[in-house]
Structures are given as C-alpha cells and as structure tokens.
Amino acid sequence: MSGDLAVRGLTVRYSGRTVVDKVNLDVAEGRVLGLVGESGSGKSTIARAVLGLAPVHTGTITVGGTELRRLNARERARRVQMVFQDPFGSLNPRMSVGSIVGEGLEARAALRPAERGAEVTRLLELVSLSPEMEQRLPRRLSGGQRQRVAIARALAARPAVLIADEITSALDVSVQAQVLNVLRGVLASERLSMLFISHNLAVVRYISDDIAVMRDGVIVETGPADEVLAAPKHEYTRELLRAVPQLHAGAAAPDRSRTATRLNSTPDELGIHKHR
Numbered sequence: 001m002s003g004d005l006a007v008r009g010l011t012v013r014y015s016g017r018t019v020v021d022k023v024n025l026d027v028a029e030g031r032v033l034g035l036v037g038e039s040g041s042g043k044s045t046i047a048r049a050v051l052g053l054a055p056v057h058t059g060t061i062t063v064g065g066t067e068l069r070r071l072n073a074r075e076r077a078r079r080v081q082m083v084f085q086d087p088f089g090s091l092n093p094r095m096s097v098g099s100i101v102g103e104g105l106e107a108r109a110a111l112r113p114a115e116r117g118a119e120v121t122r123l124l125e126l127v128s129l130s131p132e133m134e135q136r137l138p139r140r141l142s143g144g145q146r147q148r149v150a151i152a153r154a155l156a157a158r159p160a161v162l163i164a165d166e167i168t169s170a171l172d173v174s175v176q177a178q179v180l181n182v183l184r185g186v187l188a189s190e191r192l193s194m195l196f197i198s199h200n201l202a203v204v205r206y207i208s209d210d211i212a213v214m215r216d217g218v219i220v221e222t223g224p225a226d227e228v229l230a231a232p233k234h235e236y237t238r239e240l241l242r243a244v245p246q247l248h249a250g251a252a253a254p255d256r257s258r259t260a261t262r263l264n265s266t267p268d269e270l271g272i273h274k275h276r
C-alpha cells in the first residue's frame, strides 16, 4: 500500500471557531514530516482529523490517493495508525504485552496462530523488547517500555502512515532519547511514512526529513529539515530555534540518514531538554 499522506485545504472548526485553517501537508512515502508548534496551535487536531476524529469543515485527506473518509474503520486502520502521548493511559491494563501487540494484528489479513506468535516476537524485537516481555502487564513496564509497546502495536497493522503525537513528552529526558532511537531503527527497517508531532524542535529535528511549523491553526513554514533549521524564513520559526540552545552552540546536526541510526545517542547529543 502506497504511503503518501496528503492533506489539502484542511479546515477544522469547533463550535464555529476555526482551529485548523486551510492546512496543506505532504508526507511522502518513506519520509518523516515533523510538525512543530506551540501548545494549542492545532497539531493534534490535524492528527485527529486524519484519524477521522475531528470535525472536518473543508478539505481532503488521502493516503496513497484514497480519501480516508470513504473508508470504514478497519480499512482506515490499515493505512493510518497512531501513537499517543500518554504511555500510562494508552494500554489496556488487563492485557499482557503480547496480547496488546497481537490485537494490532487484527487490522491485517488473518494470520495463522504460529505466524501471529512469530510476528509479535518480531515486532517486540523491532522496538528492543525481549520476548519475555510478552507475558507482562503494562503496570510492570516503565514509561519508555510502554511507549515501545504502543509503537509495536501500531506497527502490527502494517500501516502506510504512522502518526506520533508527543510520544516522548511525558518521558524522562534519557528515556526520550531511547524511544527516539527505537523509532529511527523502525524507520530503517519498515516501509512507513511518519507524521511526527512535537512542541519540541530539538526532538523534531532529530527524527524528521521535513519540518512544518504551525502557529494558530496555520502552517507558517515548511520544507526540508536542514533548510528550515539552517535558514528559517518565518520569525516564529526563529523564535522556536532560539529555544534550542544546542543549535546555537554549533552542535553538528545529527545524521538523519536511515542507515546511520546511532542507537547510543544521549539526550545531550540530541539537544533534548526536559519539558517545563
């Protein structure tokens, strides 16, 4: 299934108030678009619109040319999956890790039981969790491990597009780096496009090929990550950049190429700081 996500002229209104205004976004197959912007700018609303959970006033959202609103929930789930911010609330506390990830396989064509087991093991391995974790309940996992389970569950559906909405914001700084590195490993091995949402430009910069900057419901700047970071055109982007000290201390931009995943990057190397 082709992975291009295209958002065209998307306007979302809540009770007559426009919170997303004529937004255009493209996430090309195999690429990561980082969506950055201050709280309330409309980032999550775009994610919810893609998932069919926000009141779209006008505009279209397609994956591989297919309009998502024409699809039923299952067909949509095979194209788009999401990982949410809260690793504590997003997993069913009564289900084992293995069954949580296994449930993600439901969106796919039926697998034989033996294939299911092997696929769950593969997915856990992909997010650096050992097979022994399959029996565990979420409460016995750390926040970072829970987020990795959520990533594995999302990947189980083999979606064309993965949306990650502030998936590291609730985690300690050192754990943020771990989760981002896991995600980079995933991007290197799975065929996937990703919309990566964060208010933190340092985090976005580490993972994205392209960056879109959002403010008050509008995309104010978009382009290849290197260009947006090296020569921001919009004053608001410059403001965001000033909030990331490492970029001004002359730190080398991390190599974003998929083959060069540095699994041992530290938060400092990533320029990540604890949020508030």
Ligand SMILES: Nc1ncnc2c1ncn2[C@@H]1O[C@H](COP(=O)(O)OP(=O)(O)OP(=O)(O)O)[C@@H](O)[C@H]1O
Residues within 6 Å of the ligand: 014, 019, 037, 038, 039, 040, 041, 042, 043, 044, 045, 046, 199
């Ligand atoms: N269900 C809703 N009903 C009414 N207004 C909403 C609803 N959901 C979001 N909004 C409003 O839409 C605007 C954009 O919210 P959104 O959650 O998309 O921002 P965000 O960029 O994701 O912010 P944050 O960084 O805090 O997550 C905000 O003003 C918010 O109050």
Ligand SMILES: [Mg+2]
Residues within 6 Å of the ligand: 043, 044, 045, 165, 166
């Ligand atoms: Mg949000």
